[in-house]
Amino acid sequence: MAFIEVSGQQxxxxxxxxxxNPDTWTEDVAKYFCKEEGIxxxxxxxxxxxxxxxxYFFQFGIAPMVRKLCKDTGFxxxxxxxxxxxxxxxxxxxLAGLPKPTGCV
Amino acid sequence: MPLTETGLKQPVKANEKDLLKINxxxxxxxxxxxxxxxxxxxxxxxxxxxxLTFESCVKCGACAENCHTYLGTRDxxxxxxxxxxxxxxxxxxxxxxEGKFFPGLIGAKDLELExxxxxxxxxxxxxxxxxxxxxxxxxxxxxxxxxxGRQLLHWLGMVPKLHASVGAAMAKTGNxxxxxxxxxxxxxxxxxxxxxxxxxxxxxxxxxxxxDILYIPSSADFMLNPxxxxxxxxxxxxxxxxxxxxxxxxxxGNFGLLFDQRATLRANCMRVIDEALKLGIKKVVxxxxxxxWRAGKMYLPGxxxxxxxxxxxxxxxxxxxxxxxxxxxxxxxxxxxxVTLHDPCNFxxxxxxCDTLRKVMNASVSNFVEMTPNRERxxxxxxxxAILFDxxxxxxxxxxxxxxxxxxxxxxxxxxxxxGILCAPCSICKAQLYPxxxxxxxxxxxxxxxxxxxxxxxxxxxx
Numbered sequence: 012m013a014f015i016e017v018s019g020q021q022x023x024x025x026x027x028x029x030x031x032n033p034d035t036w037t038e039d040v041a042k043y044f045c046k047e048e049g050i051x052x053x054x055x056x057x058x059x060x061x062x063x064x065x066x067y068f069f070q071f072g073i074a075p076m077v078r079k080l081c082k083d084t085g086f087x088x089x090x091x092x093x094x095x096x097x098x099x100x101x102x103x104x105x106l107a108g109l110p111k112p113t114g115c116v
Numbered sequence: 117m118p119l120t121e122t123g124l125k126q127p128v129k130a131n132e133k134d135l136l137k138i139n140x141x142x143x144x145x146x147x148x149x150x151x152x153x154x155x156x157x158x159x160x161x162x163x164x165x166x167x168l169t170f171e172s173c174v175k176c177g178a179c180a181e182n183c184h185t186y187l188g189t190r191d192x193x194x195x196x197x198x199x200x201x202x203x204x205x206x207x208x209x210x211x212x213x214e215g216k217f218f219p220g221l222i223g224a225k226d227l228e229l230e231x232x233x234x235x236x237x238x239x240x241x242x243x244x245x246x247x248x249x250x251x252x253x254x255x256x257x258x259x260x261x262x263x264x265g266r267q268l269l270h271w272l273g274m275v276p277k278l279h280a281s282v283g284a285a286m287a288k289t290g291n292x293x294x295x296x297x298x299x300x301x302x303x304x305x306x307x308x309x310x311x312x313x314x315x316x317x318x319x320x321x322x323x324x325x326x327x328d329i330l331y332i333p334s335s336a337d338f339m340l341n342p343x344x345x346x347x348x349x350x351x352x353x354x355x356x357x358x359x360x361x362x363x364x365x366x367x368x369g370n371f372g373l374l375f376d377q378r379a380t381l382r383a384n385c386m387r388v389i390d391e392a393l394k395l396g397i398k399k400v401v402x403x404x405x406x407x408x409w410r411a412g413k414m415y416l417p418g419x420x421x422x423x424x425x426x427x428x429x430x431x432x433x434x435x436x437x438x439x440x441x442x443x444x445x446x447x448x449x450x451x452x453x454x455v456t457l458h459d460p461c462n463f464x465x466x467x468x469x470c471d472t473l474r475k476v477m478n479a480s481v482s483n484f485v486e487m488t489p490n491r492e493r494x495x496x497x498x499x500x501x502a503i504l505f506d507x508x509x510x511x512x513x514x515x516x517x518x519x520x521x522x523x524x525x526x527x528x529x530x531x532x533x534x535x536g537i538l539c540a541p542c543s544i545c546k547a548q549l550y551p552x553x554x555x556x557x558x559x560x561x562x563x564x565x566x567x568x569x570x571x572x573x574x575x576x577x578x579x
Contacts, residue, residue: 070298079306101506115544115547
């Protein structure tokens, strides 16, 4: 198993670089991931999406439908892609410390 | 890790933990060859179709230019006959008299660990689309070799992480994306509000209600394809039937067909029937999923260990039936954007659905343009058999595998004003084509067929 080092902490990730345990997430983890997901710096809009994803995940056990994410955060799908160039399912979930979505997605 | 030591392109493999979740022990490397030969013998004895493919191919090469993976990569191992040969030459070496005594004369080869790695690479570069089978002058189903190869690799613990994760999610939640019941209910409520906002009609998406009809959606519809789920809801609402989805079976797909045609395929088939019995269902209606419908239509009846008394139909066939009966008032003039249709391989080449797709399409939209070739001669989207890998090497292959599709779409002209619709009525096709229309810069929006039915049945009012 692989680990990343964030703020002196060893955090376990899977083969795709997603956190193995969403509870090990910190804001510094999101900052750590942003370069490899093509993001220069995290602004308020990024944090709004990340916070929404984490809240939904801890309530329902999975990331929300992309349309619900857009509607509830007020960003268009295009807007989400501008914030997270690798997309909502991959980039945004990764920064939010959620597991990698599986299935035909 | 996209590259192995031998330089082969491979999807990330499931690790020991992942394998345990799908009830597969790890076979140590030094035992893999021996175990593989044992299972290859079993597969050969059991499947006549596989034997035909092994024995009758004369390497005429007709399949080469008909395979989009070869056209996109020009990698000789992506020629279907060559790909099948990875397994065929091993079979010949150990299980035919000439291979035992004169292997060099007939291209037979000892099995080594690196051959298994090569099989893992190339059997997961095959989309299992079966276009090669269509053009084979001997009628050989070359895909049988890929399927046998993947089965063998599965038994050796060589499964992509993607496929193993899906198997594990299925065992845990009954669907591929790992959607728990609470999220299913929440998403359905959200979609009901969405329908209300869009067309002002109160349409319910019932979950776990005793009903006449059990609708089996693809779990991807709960993540990426909301209009496919709402399209189906609109259709059932319009007919006024008593229908439900089940939180236990939010999954039209069956990855067993793609990596384990024994235990996994069968377990997923049984789940559907068990749940239908529990809810007192009179008819099961399958959603938009190509490989899953092939499993449901062509494999499920033969895999049940008891009489299958509940009819299982596909929603496309249902819609076509009610169109013919005159029971659906669709408004094709409400969709005037140019639309082309990608025939999913499993619908076109495995489930006899080409006419149905066109009947539904022509009734739903006003500007339908066929792509060429089409119907059972259509090319795969490049994502077939869920090789939707996204590590950079494999993602790059997906772009190459979809080059032929991009060429076909462009030739229809529907993309030229950037307003076109590419209808791809299958979740794997959609998951592949959403990013691929961007990669190939096609001016089309990817939609399902039931999405279009929903829009045509209840047109959105513009003020």
